[in-house]
Amino acid sequence: MILIGLTGSLATGKSTVSRLLSAPPYSLPIIDADVLARRVVEPGTYGYRQIISKFLPTTPDLLLLHDDDSETSKLWRDRGLGQPINRAALGRRVFGEQPERRRDRAVLNGIIHPLVRFEMAKAVLWYHFLGHWAVVLDIPLLYESGLDVFCGVVVMVAVSDVEVQMRRLRDRDRGLSEQEARDRVGSQIGVGEKVERTRARGPRRGKVVQNDGGLEELGGEVKRVVSEIRGEGGGLLWEVWLWGSPVGAAGVAAWEVWRSWKVRRRWEQERVREKAKL
Numbered sequence: 001m002i003l004i005g006l007t008g009s010l011a012t013g014k015s016t017v018s019r020l021l022s023a024p025p026y027s028l029p030i031i032d033a034d035v036l037a038r039r040v041v042e043p044g045t046y047g048y049r050q051i052i053s054k055f056l057p058t059t060p061d062l063l064l065l066h067d068d069d070s071e072t073s074k075l076w077r078d079r080g081l082g083q084p085i086n087r088a089a090l091g092r093r094v095f096g097e098q099p100e101r102r103r104d105r106a107v108l109n110g111i112i113h114p115l116v117r118f119e120m121a122k123a124v125l126w127y128h129f130l131g132h133w134a135v136v137l138d139i140p141l142l143y144e145s146g147l148d149v150f151c152g153v154v155v156m157v158a159v160s161d162v163e164v165q166m167r168r169l170r171d172r173d174r175g176l177s178e179q180e181a182r183d184r185v186g187s188q189i190g191v192g193e194k195v196e197r198t199r200a201r202g203p204r205r206g207k208v209v210q211n212d213g214g215l216e217e218l219g220g221e222v223k224r225v226v227s228e229i230r231g232e233g234g235g236l237l238w239e240v241w242l243w244g245s246p247v248g249a250a251g252v253a254a255w256e257v258w259r260s261w262k263v264r265r266r267w268e269q270e271r272v273r274e275k276a277k278l
């Protein structure tokens with residue numbers, strides 16, 4: 001089974017690509033890191049308790065009141081699991097370039113990312129047993145979290161102009177001010193760098209989907225990329241063999257991780273050298 005890491009930057013179109021990939025004719029299973037990141041901090045979970053203990057003392061608006069119109073919220077209240085987290089308030093604490101925001105972001109990532117990784121590993125195993133030829137890991141922070149090394153192929157959804165990103169973000173999330181939108185965009189590695197990192201993996205293991213045009217063009221790009229990935233896989237016999245041979249599958253997975261890790265390390269060393277030259 002091929003692990004396809006789907007990434008991009010804020011509002012470049014990952015979720016749109018993810019929706020295309022999950023629908024016919026591809027019908028690929030999607031493991032969405034944002035969905036898991038929400039699930040692991042629901043009231044009553046370990047992640048929830050960690051966030052409360054780290055952020056509540058310094059964030060008075062961290063918790064929302066229970067929403068009587070929401071069945072889930074009522075369930076949390078009836079079970080005494082606690083009030084849901086105010087994501088907007090937490091976002092204001094962690095998005096931005098100021099040192100204290102970076103620090104808080106690192107704390108939040110340190111709580112959530114290991115929990116998300118664990119949930120992802122469980123889901124990947126499940127889809128492997130179901131016999132899918134590929135599974136999509138939709139991870140906005142793929143490079144930031146280091147999860148790129150586990151992906152056989154990385155698909156990076158890119159736009160050429162940061163203003164397109166800002167416009168799509170603010171059109172979609174109407175409540176965001178200009179500054180909040182810039183803080184969010186600035187909290188991730190830039191599109192250009194992610195594209196370079198993807199290309200550094202080589203043409204078979206790194207694919208860039210350019211999303212500057214309309215939705216129809218995007219559909220064409222997705223079609224091209226999926227047929228490339230399918231064509232460059234080992235074929236049906238290879239897939240069946242991998243499925244039936246856990247030791248073989250583990251060996252191939254280890255080899256893929258090692259190759260990706262080498263690319264990542266070479267990239268980081270080059271960056272250090274470039275910085276030293278400045």
Ligand SMILES: CC(C)(COP(=O)(O)OP(=O)(O)OC[C@H]1O[C@@H](n2cnc3c(N)ncnc32)[C@H](O)[C@@H]1O)[C@@H](O)C(=O)NCCC(=O)NCCS
Nearest residue numbers: 010033034037087088090091094108109112116140187188
């Ligand atoms: C700060 C939080 C509560 C804000 O929630 P909110 O509902 O407003 O935003 P949402 O979760 O939908 O995220 C929207 C986008 O913001 C970006 N983003 C989210 N977290 C981060 C982060 N820690 N660093 C940089 N960008 C981030 C991603 O592109 C994501 O797709 C939330 O984003 C969060 O819990 N972040 C930490 C977990 C995380 O890293 N999630 C990303 C997937 S692993």
Ligand SMILES: Nc1ncnc2c1ncn2[C@@H]1O[C@H](COP(=O)(O)OP(=O)(O)OP(=O)(O)O)[C@@H](O)[C@H]1O
Nearest residue numbers: 009010011012013014015016168172213214215218
């Ligand atoms: N090619 C396109 N043309 C016009 N609008 C688009 C295009 N691609 C995406 N959009 C719109 O841009 C917005 C952002 O797209 P999407 O939600 O897919 O991005 P994302 O990368 O998943 O964002 P985030 O990281 O914030 O979750 C959405 O409202 C989407 O409908």
